[in-house]
Amino acid sequence: MTERNASMPEFTAKTANLARMYDYFLGGKDNFSVDREAAEAIIKLIPEAPALARANRAFLRRAVHFLAADGIDQFIDLGSGLPTGGNVHEVAGEIRPDARVAYVDNDPVVAAHARALLEGRGSTVFVHADVRRPEAILSSPELTRVIDLERPVAVLLVSILHFLQDADDPFAVVRAFRERMAPGSYLVLTHGSGGREPEAEEHVREIYRGSSVAGAVDRSPAEIMAFFDDFELVEPGLVECSRWRPEPHDRADGAGLPGYILAGMGRKPR
Numbered sequence: 001m002t003e004r005n006a007s008m009p010e011f012t013a014k015t016a017n018l019a020r021m022y023d024y025f026l027g028g029k030d031n032f033s034v035d036r037e038a039a040e041a042i043i044k045l046i047p048e049a050p051a052l053a054r055a056n057r058a059f060l061r062r063a064v065h066f067l068a069a070d071g072i073d074q075f076i077d078l079g080s081g082l083p084t085g086g087n088v089h090e091v092a093g094e095i096r097p098d099a100r101v102a103y104v105d106n107d108p109v110v111a112a113h114a115r116a117l118l119e120g121r122g123s124t125v126f127v128h129a130d131v132r133r134p135e136a137i138l139s140s141p142e143l144t145r146v147i148d149l150e151r152p153v154a155v156l157l158v159s160i161l162h163f164l165q166d167a168d169d170p171f172a173v174v175r176a177f178r179e180r181m182a183p184g185s186y187l188v189l190t191h192g193s194g195g196r197e198p199e200a201e202e203h204v205r206e207i208y209r210g211s212s213v214a215g216a217v218d219r220s221p222a223e224i225m226a227f228f229d230d231f232e233l234v235e236p237g238l239v240e241c242s243r244w245r246p247e248p249h250d251r252a253d254g255a256g257l258p259g260y261i262l263a264g265m266g267r268k269p270r
């Protein structure tokens with residue numbers, strides 16, 4: 001599915017692009033000077049931004065491992081970003097070689113890279129769509145080719161919900177996904193929760209507003225918990241992302257990070 005509409009970022013090297021800025025934070029090469037400048041401006045305000053991006057990515061890896069070990073063999077990765085180290089199909093495939101993954105992102109740069117990477121793979125698809133259109137995503141022929149919504153599925157919303165504005169009604173968006181998930185499914189998310197100097201926060205928001213998204217919105221722990229509704233939170237609950245079931249090899253990177261990014265995983269009751 002390729003939905004062309006005004007809500008999608010255009011491909012341009014003239015405006016900073018969220019997916020490419022995140023790629024820069026992670027040490028990737030798929031970014032232009034405009035992205036590097038915007039990312040560096042954020043690093044000036046939040047020096048730990050690259051470490052936070054790595055900690056977020058390390059959480060994603062641990063969460064997918066946990067789920068695959070728990071028997072989950074299908075994943076919908078919403079706001080998947082540019083392919084990088086530890087993509088969901090690679091991580092899940094270490095435990096479940098039969099895992100099926102639908103990647104979803106509204107960015108044309110992500111779409112081009114993801115399609116090139118996934119070409120010829122039967123069990124992994126890319127859906128070029130806006131997360132604010134849950135029904136269009138869940139009924140798209142690409143997704144339904146690999147994902148069976150009658151069976152438990154993991155829906156990943158990792159570092160994307162804070163790019164949805166209040167006017168987008170992110171709670172309704174997540175509810176629409178939750179309602180379509182079979183009992184025993186999992187919802188996984190990370191979300192910015194503020195905690196920085198108010199002035200720095202406003203500058204960061206401004207930098208994001210000048211990029212391919214409308215801005216970044218921090219939400220309180222109580223608001224982030226509301227995304228899970230009646231889903232049962234997996235231990236240790238909603239915590240700073242590097243504290244979610246840390247493993248020895250990524251503990252060093254996450255140690256001492258401020259609690260700007262919270263992470264959690266919830267299971268739909270059976």
Ligand code: SAM
Pocket residue numbers: 018019022056057060078079080081082104105106107110129130131132157158159160163213
């Ligand atoms: N989930 C990956 C991770 O945590 O490593 C990538 C996170 S990256 C910060 C956010 C991604 O969300 C970007 O690739 C961006 O294009 C995508 N995104 C932002 N708004 C979106 C929307 N409305 N619909 C679909 N994707 C969106």
